[in-house]
Amino acid sequence: MKQSSECVVIKGVGSYVPERVLTNDDLSTMMDTSDEWIRTRTGIRERRIAADYEATSDLCARAAQLALEDAKIGAADIDLIILGTLSPDMLIPATAMFVQRKLGMEGIPCFDFGAACSGFQYGLEIARTMLLSPQYKNILLICGDKLSSIIDWQDRSTCILFADGAGAVVLSREPAGQPGVIDVLLGSNGEHSDILNIPAGGSREPASERTIRERKHYLRMDGREVFRLAVQKMGESMGKILERNNLTINEISHVVTHQANVRIMHAIAERLRIPMEKVCITLDKFGNTSASSIILAIDHHRRQGIISPGELILTGGFGAGLTWGAAIIRL
Ligand SMILES: CC(C)(COP(=O)(O)OP(=O)(O)OC[C@H]1O[C@@H](n2cnc3c(N)ncnc32)[C@H](O)[C@@H]1OP(=O)(O)O)[C@@H](O)C(=O)NCCC(=O)NCCS
Incomplete structure (x- = not known):
């Protein structure tokens, strides 16, 4: 990308949370905690927990589909998928591969990166710098986690905080002067x-x-x-x-x-x-x-x-x- 004549635009945004709601009161029936403690110490009232059959890639694929729709761009126009997660479907291969398959985007490069909860900023920077290359025009950045699968449900100081969800953005190289x-x-x-x-x-x-x-x-x-x-x-x-x-x-x-x-x-x-x-x-x-x-x-x-x-x-x-x-x- 030529510094002054081009920019990186956020063409579409999508997000997905699972249907199942777990409230603070629900948690207080499972362990020694209370709605009052959780609300006043954290601000959390409820969270979403994925179904047993849902893996991180399922949440990510839903968010990605919504981002593509929002961007009014077809899956075939995406040149690269990058995915930030700390709860991958499996250790090998990258969760991005499962998302690629679900979205029918075979052939394009895709990879996971691990920046934990700073993944949005890290992903933006990876996408932004890769869009410097003429090989990439539209990049799908996805961040998603099924944290319910890696938290200790016997540890009341952590399990009340974390939850499941995914978000995605479509980033594109466009002529300068546009928002992004x-x-x-x-x-x-x-x-x-x-x-x-x-x-x-x-x-x-x-x-x-x-x-x-x-x-x-x-x-x-x-x-x-x-x-x-x-x-x-x-x-x-x-x-x-x-x-x-x-x-x-x-x-x-x-x-x-x-x-x-x-x-x-x-x-x-x-x-x-x-x-x-x-x-x-x-x-x-x-x-x-x-x-x-x-x-x-x-x-x-x-x-x-x-x-x-x-x-x-x-x-x-x-x-x-x-x-x-x-x-x-x-x-
Ligand atoms: C985890 C966090 C909410 C705990 O709040 P805190 O005010 O620091 O509370 P403490 O850890 O000092 O614990 C205070 C007391 O509450 C108790 N407690 C911990 N979890 C509890 C719960 N879910 N319900 C009731 N009591 C709880 C502790 O056992 C402790 O009891 P004690 O004084 O008898 O030992 C807070 O430290 C926090 O949010 N930290 C940042 C975590 C974060 O953002 N992580 C994500 C990174 S991406």
């Missing part, structure tokens, strides 16, 4: 890899009777430390991206952060002096769906007419790694 991806800023620090991880099932500790007995195939988290670093790193990256684009928060119409905890959103808003009316929240209905949460929030608010075409949106994400990122986009 304005800037993306990424960061990470592997020194924090121990505060949010799944210890076993990989090459470090292959699956064994012992690892299963020790519940090491489930997600583990130091909630307080993740909270602290999320506010710090996401806040820094969102502030930096505004600064390097000579923008103030007054010029931003909507702020869409990773939907992890409403208290994190309040802390970011306070730090960057963002009025809470500008902050899009879907966490109360959908919980933390990892990388898809930002796409879900954008799609939900757009379909309700709260986000209008052409408005400037600031996004911020953070996740296991620790990874973080921010992006400025116009739909």
Whole structure:
């Protein structure tokens, strides 16, 4: 892409959540917790949980189909699929392969990437830079997770947070001067890899009777430390991206952060002096769906007419790694 004569446009957005609703009251019948505790500590009221027969690729394919419809583009016009997930259908092959098959898009390249809950920003940057190549014109970026399959339902400090869902966007190279991806800023620090991880099932500790007995195939988290670093790193990256684009928060119409905890959103808003009316929240209905949460929030608010075409949106994400990122986009 020639820097000044072309740009990356978000042609379509789609999202999907499973039908089954799991409320805080439902959870309180399963473990020692309460609606009051979950609501006041996290902002979550209910979340969606996929059916046993639904895998991550099923959720992703539904979201992708809706994004293609929204973009008014046929599957045959997509040149590449990239998919961010931390709960793949299988370890091999990539979940993107299953989505490709479901959508009948055989032949084009596709791959998964692992940036956990910062997947939307990482995916935007991968797509944006790949669209520099004349080989790609339309890229399907999908983020999706069936987190209910990797959380420990005996750990009340994590299982109340996470949920299932998928989001997709179609990104296209177009002549400059149209709304689209304005800037993306990424960061990470592997020194924090121990505060949010799944210890076993990989090459470090292959699956064994012992690892299963020790519940090491489930997600583990130091909630307080993740909270602290999320506010710090996401806040820094969102502030930096505004600064390097000579923008103030007054010029931003909507702020869409990773939907992890409403208290994190309040802390970011306070730090960057963002009025809470500008902050899009879907966490109360959908919980933390990892990388898809930002796409879900954008799609939900757009379909309700709260986000209008052409408005400037600031996004911020953070996740296991620790990874973080921010992006400025116009739909
Ligand atoms: C997980 C999180 C909600 C916990 O909130 P917190 O205010 O830090 O709570 P604490 O972990 O300090 O626990 C406080 C008490 O509540 C208890 N508790 C934990 N989960 C509970 C639950 N579901 N219901 C009731 N009590 C619970 C703890 O056992 C603890 O009890 P104790 O004081 O007797 O030991 C919060 O730390 C958080 O959201 N962190 C960020 C996580 C995140 O965003 N992860 C996603 C990354 S992509």
